[in-house]
Amino acid sequence: MSALSTVVVVTWRGRDHITACLDALAVQKSPHRTIVVDNASDDGTAALISGHEVVRLPRNRGYAGGLAAVLDMIDTPYVAWLNDDAVPDPSWLTELENALEAEPEAAAATSSILLTDGSTQSVGVALTADGHGKDVVLAGREVFGFCGGAALLRTDALRAVGGVPASFFCYYEDTDTAWRLRLAGHRVISVGPARVRHRHGASTRPGSKLFHRWNERNRLLMLLRCAPAAVATTQLARFLVITALLPFRGNVPDAANFRLGLRAQVLGEVLLRLPATLWQRLTIRTEVPRRRVWQDWAGR
Structure with missing residues (x-):
């Protein structure tokens, strides 16, 4: 066979x-x-x-x-x-x-x-x-x-x-x-x-700086490539605002993804990749509207 x-x-x-x-x-x-x-x-x-x-x-x-x-x-x-x-x-x-x-x-x-x-x-x-x-x-x-x-x-x-x-x-x-x-x-x-x-985490360390860097960056890039434009821009703006306000907040969670340096690095990498990402968005085949996929699946 x-x-x-x-x-x-x-x-x-x-x-x-x-x-x-x-x-x-x-x-x-x-x-x-x-x-x-x-x-x-x-x-x-x-x-x-x-x-x-x-x-x-x-x-x-x-x-x-x-x-x-x-x-x-x-x-x-x-x-x-x-x-x-x-x-x-x-x-x-x-x-x-x-x-x-x-x-x-x-x-x-x-x-x-x-x-x-x-x-x-x-x-x-x-x-x-x-x-x-x-x-x-x-x-x-x-x-x-x-x-x-x-x-x-x-x-x-x-x-x-x-x-x-x-x-x-x-x-x-x-x-x-x-x-x-x-x-x-x-x-x-x-x-x-x-x-x-x-054996979860045998190859990478969940919770590490690299883990959060890749997760935060790739989520934003994924949304910019695939999600409805309003969703993608809202989530990018939200990430930016939270990052900008971190120095002025008290009780910041003790997690790598709330560290100013890591978030600034993520933003820099996303912005650097933004032209290529938006071009990729235009090339993605959309037989089903982005909005419909979002409405059908987000938050379920």
């Missing part, structure tokens, strides 16, 4: 966890191709993955950059995104493939991602009232977006909506892609039986 899917595993310094991921892929019930993208690891990861199909990048391009680097190499109908610290059940890929085969209007299927203690991390992504992407732990069949840590996408649909936003580095590349799929008229579904165990 020929493979329907290519699983892309992006790694960076994954020595302590990538073997479990690749061992789990080796016993999947569905035949598939696996590509490991090594973001110039320098910790011995290269030796552990040497027996697999590896694309080694000359520098760390992040999760989004790694996915984007190999999209042109995919020759299967489906492409799976899988974190290197995720361990899928043997039927994981089969469940995702069967779900997309049964629902041709869906362009992406998201997994049940469980933490190592058995609790649920994500069964999909919701769009909040202020434009954040938020993991949800209880959902129906359809969700706004997929969690990029373990998902299956139609390769042609992904290419048609512009691929992966490589410049995001990491975080929000999945929610941005879900936005563009929905604007093109596609659906995203949640597949409960497609389970993976995830």
Whole structure:
């Protein structure tokens, strides 16, 4: 039986966890191709993955950059995104493939991602009232977006909506892609039986300065690319006003995303990317109006 899917595993310094991921892929019930993208690891990861199909990048391009680097190499109908610290059940890929085969209007299927203690991390992504992407732990069949840590996408649909936003580095590349799929008229579904165990934060440190920098910057860039203009400009203005008022406020939350220096850096990076981002906005296919997607999904 020929493979329907290519699983892309992006790694960076994954020595302590990538073997479990690749061992789990080796016993999947569905035949598939696996590509490991090594973001110039320098910790011995290269030796552990040497027996697999590896694309080694000359520098760390992040999760989004790694996915984007190999999209042109995919020759299967489906492409799976899988974190290197995720361990899928043997039927994981089969469940995702069967779900997309049964629902041709869906362009992406998201997994049940469980933490190592058995609790649920994500069964999909919701769009909040202020434009954040938020993991949800209880959902129906359809969700706004997929969690990029373990998902299956139609390769042609992904290419048609512009691929992966490589410049995001990491975080929000999945929610941005879900936005563009929905604007093109596609659906995203949640597949409960497609389970993976995830060592959350093994590759990046949630709560760190870099984590908040990427999250805040990429949320704003995503909205500027995909959301209704009024929503995008309101959220950018809100971020700017909160940043400007921080020196005059008392009881500022003790979190990295409320530090003046980080927020100023985020604003600088967004403004630097603004011309290219607005051009990208013009090129995004919009079979469904931005306003309708927002009204259907924001704050649900």
